[in-house]
Amino acid sequence: MSSIGDIRAAASCPENHEIYRAMVDLEARSTFAFQGSRWLADTAPHLLDADMRRAVTRARLAAHERMQLEARLPRHLLYVKGWPTSVPSHEDAELLASIRRRVSTLLGIDADYLTGPAVRDRYGDLIAAKPDRPAGT
Known part of the structure; x- marks a missing residue:
């Protein structure tokens, strides 16, 4: 820069x-x-x-x-190389959803995955779609 x-x-x-x-x-x-x-x-x-x-x-x-909210994200749920590593627990998914709701309000954007179940489903979908998954997983 x-x-x-x-x-x-x-x-x-x-x-x-x-x-x-x-x-x-x-x-x-x-x-x-x-x-x-x-x-x-x-x-x-x-x-x-x-x-x-x-x-x-x-x-x-x-x-x-936004930075304070992001600091609350559990480290084990942060993406690695652009992909999630695990599906969050119900409690973690609710936390992620609450942070997403607040950040989307702060930024004035219409975000998806704003409930715990939606977050869990999305993580599951992403893990299933990850291109370098070992065969059979």
């Missing part, structure tokens, strides 16, 4: 202002900073209108809550 100096230099060019605003909009909608903990919105806030600055402020708050 670019250094902060390179990002500032790019943002100072008028021909880059629209793409800068579009990328800040992605930060605001996703709640993910452009570079880890460094928000692109901080590079040239003077290029953002009041609505976008408010959206970024909301995104930062949502990002903080």
Whole structure:
């Protein structure tokens, strides 16, 4: 990724202002900073209108809550190489569903698998579909 100096230099060019605003909009909608903990919105806030600055402020708050929720995920249920390793217990599935519900509300997205049974079914489907499963499992 670019250094902060390179990002500032790019943002100072008028021909880059629209793409800068579009990328800040992605930060605001996703709640993910452009570079880890460094928000692109901080590079040239003077290029953002009041609505976008408010959206970024909301995104930062949502990002903080999203990260706290994600920290509650049991490690044994995290995907490995993009795939689940086991079907969650009923209790873990309810926890996952509650986190999914809250994160989808924070991000304003219409998510699936928002109940414990739906989460368990989805994990089972993914494990069954995993391409490198040993034969007969």
